[in-house]
Amino acid sequence: MSEEQLQRDFQSKLDAEIRIEPKDWMPDDYRKTLIRQISQHAHSEIVGMLPEGNWITRAPSLRRKVALIAKVQDEAGHGLYLYSAMETLGEPRSKAIDDLHSGKAKYSSIFNYPTLTWADMGAIGWLVDGAAIQNQVPLCRTSYGPYARAMVRVCKEESFHQRQGYEIMMELAKGTPAQKAMAQDALNRWWWPSLMMFGPPDKDSKHTAQSMAWKIKRHTNDELRQAFVDKTVPQGEFIGLTFPDKDLKWNEEKGHYDFGDINWDEFYNVIKGNGPCNKERIKARRAAKENGAWVRDAAAAYAKKKQNKSTEKAA
């Protein structure tokens, strides 16, 4: 079949909302875009374990401790099946991880901010997972089959995390004055970085147009950001917290909230590696890999010995 014919088949599948599967022909750039996006997503899950892992040993009750550990475990699981979805495109997990460690591959820049108090576990669940859900629910309908199917499960668990985070905030907001101050401080620090999670404004986003045409993405960054603000502001007001934005107000005419300007300089700086925790996060991931090398080597050597023994027996 000619390249043109293949291209036409591919397009007609997209038009008919038929999923593209691993063995189907696909344009090289479609494959590359997906590898970039899915690996970034997987890396975000894995790096995202660190800021929350930071509070596991200090969680203030057994119930919270167990819930936080279970949440971080879910994230490890998400990483695992996203890497698997990525591998169906021919990219090995080990290579993607090397790219993360060398700084070539990116991950969600929100995880380069430090978790300073227990309230940050609430704010991350409520805002960061909330923003992630906003981004990810449409991905359950993304055009690449294995990615869409992975996202169905991811979204179910993320929505549970979001409720758990909001519940932590709610408990703090109705608690002692010190607890309430802790919750407000966490909202102040996490609000703007959460809005940045949707990526640059549409006019500056270099990937959006092509990704929408391929039906990898279903909504633009600005649409998703607006929907997130509209949904989240009433939740914060309901528990008596104030958003750190003097321009934030309901616009009756538009039926949406207006909000202030996002500091995109900060966003690009964190992406470039200048965030408060970029170096620590990557250092922790590299250390895990290096410290575990002898363990993985041993497992491989042992598996080989076992295999040799069973081959001898068979012979």
Place this chain on the structure above:
Amino acid sequence: MTNDLLKYVLRRADSELVLGHRMSEWCGHGPELEEDIALINISLDHLGQSRSLYQYAAAVDGEAKTEDHYAFQRNERDFGNFLICELPNGHYGNTIARSFFYDVHSLLFYERLVHSADKTLAAIAEKSLKEVKYHFRHSAEWVIRLGDGTEESHAKMQEAIDEIWTYTGELLTDDELDIEMNKQGIGVLNSSLKDAWYNKVEAVLNEATLKIPEGAYFQTGGKSGIHTEHLGYLLAEMQYLPRQHPEATW
């Protein structure tokens, strides 16, 4: 009688909590993503077991206490966990050796505790036993893989086994409380697990091409609240928030 039972339940709960806490420190730093998930999973089991036991302790105690009271409001000398549970994680081989010795004990202990005259303890033991079987498989398989893997892993694993050995004696001896609880048909004599413990440990170490350490001097004290220097730091970290905000709920 109530006091004895309370103390007996609490010290088992303490062992599960302290070990579960230690294992949770691995979160995000494991040698492989799959192992991260396994360690977190096992940590959750230990913490779950501690919660069942603390909740039972609260019921026995009868003074409107909660599970969190025992975990967050007691001091170093009040904790009755086995010393082995509080040892720092070290490298992966140390963590595996620590779990392995403890898991063999737990497996045998819960196998007998399911017959306890105390129905609640028997039920907790039955639920725990299902989890512990998996923990034992996980730790024993890693002892074998690391012992019989590469030269480096063999040396590291032997060193870990030798180092931790001195903390295993405590798993197999009884104090007055163990003897009393056993007399009442509620508890298990640790000394009765000794032969089975050695047989299981020896079988796994043999398969792993590792030597059983010769040292016969064992550290004790955990059950009577005389701990290693490590426990104080663990509790300081774990308890700081509820202690800083005594009026708060979370």
